[in-house]
Amino acid sequence: MTKIRVGVIGCGKISERASLPNLVNYRDKAEIACLCDIIEERAKALADKFSLKGAEITADWKKLVKRSDLDAVFVNTPNYLHEEIAVGAAENKKHVLVEKPITISLAAAENMIKAARKNKVFLMVEQSHRFNPVHQAAKKVLESGVLGRIHNIRGRIGHAGPEYWSEEKKSWYYEKAKSGGGCMVDIGVHIADLVRWFKGAQVTEVCANIQTLEKKIPVDDNATVMLGFADGAKGEFECSWTTRPYEVLTYCYGDKGKMITSIGSEHPVTVILARDEKNGDPNHPREITYPEFGPGGDWENSIHYFIDCLAQAKTPFVSGEEGRETLKLILAAYESHKTGKWVAIK
Ligand SMILES: NC(=O)c1ccc[n+]([C@@H]2O[C@H](COP(=O)([O-])OP(=O)(O)OC[C@H]3O[C@@H](n4cnc5c(N)ncnc54)[C@H](O)[C@@H]3O)[C@@H](O)[C@H]2O)c1
CATH class of the missing domain: 3.30.360.10 (Dihydrodipicolinate Reductase; domain 2)
Structure with a gap:
């Protein structure tokens, strides 16, 4: 089975504690192809910690979302950056798992939802407690x-x-x-x-x-x-x-x-x-x-669920619209x- 290839943007705590361990323990189905942090050493440090030898390291998320071999992007940056990065990823035909809250304004949430619809990609919001x-x-x-x-x-x-x-x-x-x-x-x-x-x-x-x-x-x-x-x-x-x-x-x-x-x-x-x-x-x-x-925990179950949705071309139930309603x-x-x-x- 082909693996879902993921790029992770923002290599802070949620990436360290949730995204990376739960992608690594799902390695039969998903592969971390690229790590990005504006502080490049953080991306490097996580690549070392999780033994991600082949993963590209970059400080430029715009470069990451342009990679043609990626299926999905995890948006794990501070909240005010969610909109720009999620829209940029969708415009480059990448599915998006954006951390909660979806973003910080309704207009921004609307832009994210529209970009995902227009580009026919899935946008899931990591409201992990549902999982x-x-x-x-x-x-x-x-x-x-x-x-x-x-x-x-x-x-x-x-x-x-x-x-x-x-x-x-x-x-x-x-x-x-x-x-x-x-x-x-x-x-x-x-x-x-x-x-x-x-x-x-x-x-x-x-x-x-x-x-x-x-x-x-x-x-x-x-x-x-x-x-x-x-x-x-x-x-x-x-x-x-x-x-x-x-x-x-x-x-x-x-x-x-x-x-x-x-x-x-x-x-x-x-x-x-x-x-x-x-x-x-x-x-x-x-x-x-x-x-x-x-079994499992909220992060583990939600991340695996997102990967499974992509593998099965199934719309995630915690959609952008759901994230917007909560916001x-x-x-x-x-x-x-x-x-x-x-x-x-x-
Ligand atoms: N689902 C959950 O339970 C849960 C728990 C904690 C945090 N979160 C969410 O995760 C997101 C990140 O939180 P965190 O605690 O990991 O924050 P953090 O500060 O630990 O990490 C954020 C990282 O983003 C990087 N960054 C900033 N600007 C960037 C840019 N332009 N390009 C690339 N990287 C950039 C920072 O350098 C930093 O390393 C937030 O939206 C937060 O709400 C979710």
Whole structure:
């Protein structure tokens, strides 16, 4: 079988921790042909670390996307560069896996989607939490209908901040012009996307409170966002760069019971069905189950999925359009915080 040939642009932390290890462990199906970083030594260092002897090293992403022997490009740069590079890759007929958030403005997201459509290439957004086996199992529970109608859904993601992810002290993560914002853009986008995907209905309005509670930084480190869905359901998501240790939690409330997911806990997915008229007080559980979940991690599964999509010419389900819908929530939340009002989402 011919391998999918990949070029990776941006050789920082996500490439080191996610993209490269999960391409290398998929070497029967994918090959890293080229590594690019504006700081060329970083690309060289990763090529050495992952023993990528044949890979071309370059500091020029425009040269990389022109290579005729590449099938796909991973866009792993700071957020403000996603648009230009993804559009450049699509214009050169390369499929694109762009890191979350898709980009930092709706106009930029639109340009990326249009370029992919025009050039008939796939654009997938690396909303990796959808690929966590725990979240995949939870999605199946929701689709089974066992919880009844979901009228409320909440999610929370928190960690200690980008300073514990990357050694860089003056990281672009704290520069609004490069990142698009603080924890809202960085990890709010993960939990907003997860809640939206779990519910499977359009978010029509948001109301947000966004703060910098603890860190001495010019962007937000905590946020709470209320959501209204098209079917009348309500929800909420929270994100935090001041939560220790790391957590990802969701709560889905239906008219027959509830489900809780908690990454890393003893029972990462818990489904609690309530008693009903036939068997008593709905304040008490009728049945508690812990659904099984599959192997792998979120990064591993999403990267392998993208490669499989290309090999099978199958459109990835976390499309550019999906990434744009999630970005809408984040941008509307910032607007709501500024105006102090609910903001409608179209
Ligand atoms: N899916 C996830 O769970 C997850 C986790 C962390 C980061 N991310 C995303 O990954 C992306 C990169 O984040 P990171 O933490 O790896 O950042 P990073 O700062 O560690 O790495 C970014 C790299 O891009 C390089 N770069 C900058 N401008 C460039 C250019 N013009 N051409 C080529 N390279 C250039 C930098 O030199 C740096 O090495 C961001 O969009 C971030 O949101 C996703």
